Amino acid sequence: MRPSFIPHAITRSFCLCCAALAFADCSLSAVADDAFRPSLLLSLPDYANTPDAMALDSQGNVILSCPNFNDTTYSGVLLKIDRDNRMSIYFPAPVHPDTKRGAPMGLEFGPDGNLYYADNQYFSDKNYKSRLIRILVKDGQPVGSEVVVDGFKLSNAVRWKGQRIYVSDTFFDLADSPGESGIYSFHIDEFKGKPVMLQPEGRDSHLIARFKTIPNHRKDVAGSDGLAFDNEGRLVTGNFGDGVLSRMTLDDNGKVVKQEVISRKLSCVDGMVNDPRTGRIYIADSEKNAIQVLALDGNVTTLWENDDSDGAEGLLDQPCEPLIRGNDIIIANFDMPFPGLKNKAYDKHHTLSVIRLK
Ligand SMILES: [Ca+2]
Ligand SMILES: [Ca+2]
Numbered sequence: 001m002r003p004s005f006i007p008h009a010i011t012r013s014f015c016l017c018c019a020a021l022a023f024a025d026c027s028l029s030a031v032a033d034d035a036f037r038p039s040l041l042l043s044l045p046d047y048a049n050t051p052d053a054m055a056l057d058s059q060g061n062v063i064l065s066c067p068n069f070n071d072t073t074y075s076g077v078l079l080k081i082d083r084d085n086r087m088s089i090y091f092p093a094p095v096h097p098d099t100k101r102g103a104p105m106g107l108e109f110g111p112d113g114n115l116y117y118a119d120n121q122y123f124s125d126k127n128y129k130s131r132l133i134r135i136l137v138k139d140g141q142p143v144g145s146e147v148v149v150d151g152f153k154l155s156n157a158v159r160w161k162g163q164r165i166y167v168s169d170t171f172f173d174l175a176d177s178p179g180e181s182g183i184y185s186f187h188i189d190e191f192k193g194k195p196v197m198l199q200p201e202g203r204d205s206h207l208i209a210r211f212k213t214i215p216n217h218r219k220d221v222a223g224s225d226g227l228a229f230d231n232e233g234r235l236v237t238g239n240f241g242d243g244v245l246s247r248m249t250l251d252d253n254g255k256v257v258k259q260e261v262i263s264r265k266l267s268c269v270d271g272m273v274n275d276p277r278t279g280r281i282y283i284a285d286s287e288k289n290a291i292q293v294l295a296l297d298g299n300v301t302t303l304w305e306n307d308d309s310d311g312a313e314g315l316l317d318q319p320c321e322p323l324i325r326g327n328d329i330i331i332a333n334f335d336m337p338f339p340g341l342k343n344k345a346y347d348k349h350h351t352l353s354v355i356r357l358k
């Protein structure tokens with residue numbers, strides 16, 4: 001299938017016109033070309049039918065979360081993919097006592113060597129059932145799990161910086177203010193006793209930033225989704241519904257001292273990852289089947305974009321999160337269509353794509 005991307009010459013001349021306006025709303029200066037055409041990294045079995053997010057462990061294995069929303073005959077699971085792309089089960093996601101399901105999404109290893117992940121129960125029960133779960137890791141192996149925070153609506157992405165963890169919550173579902181979402185921050189020392197119980201409706205003191213998704217062509221009110229720290233230590237996020245990218249400058253206690261919108265060029269933002277070698281943040285654009293790139297100066301470009309695809313050949317099929325492993329960008333394809341996305345159907349190809357940077 002021929003990828004659809006914006007002709008380079010057209011967007012380049014257009015963007016030069018508005019180059020003087022920092023972070024101005026001009027069309028994407030896309031440079032997508034076949035050099036960055038994704039290929040198939042791995043076809044996943046049916047028990048990994050909705051791959052979501054990835055983290056690298058201390059031995060260089062990819063740990064992949066699979067909430068399995070597309071085919072709930074299979075419970076949520078975390079997989080391990082080694083350097084030779086051999087796959088095995090890492091840990092079955094513990095189920096919620098009420099929903100009887102485990103739904104692992106964003107994940108990252110903490111400074112204690114344990115693995116922390118967002119347990120997204122929102123698609124099973126919208127009544128504050130989502131959690132932050134810690135998988136205890138000993139000698140590189142998972143040995144148990146425990147809930148450390150309870151009471152999110154839709155816990156989504158997870159990022160550590162120092163001793164603090166940051167978790168996005170994509171929906172507040174406030175009756176009088178639709179489209180609100182936020183980011184919570186916790187110090188690792190808070191995870192020593194019983195789980196932290198969040199106050200509902202965005203009223204908890206751990207909330208450090210809130211956002212409001214504006215009306216958009218997909219009529220999607222989903223808010224803060226992916227998270228990444230940039231090379232200057234600032235926290236970046238974007239809304240799934242309207243694609244607005246925001247950036248937070250934090251103090252030593254994880255409080256926001258400055259919050260700013262940095263781009264309105266995108267229409268959908270899912271997971272994101274920073275490449276510290278270049279300061280470029282790679283963003284999964286679920287709507288457009290694209291990988292977008294945010295530079296440190298706020299400029300946004302398109303690395304790759306393709307039309308609807310089942311993903312079997314490695315093309316993007318509702319990409320939801322990228323991970324950098326060496327010179328590869330590994331991309332999980334969620335393939336769970338929402339209204340207005342290019343992805344029109346869940347299909348039987350559950351895939352990870354890869355884009356080679358060099
Ligand atoms: Ca996500
Ligand atoms: Ca697919």
Ligand SMILES: [Ca+2]
Nearest residue numbers: 317335345347
């Ligand atoms: Ca599909």
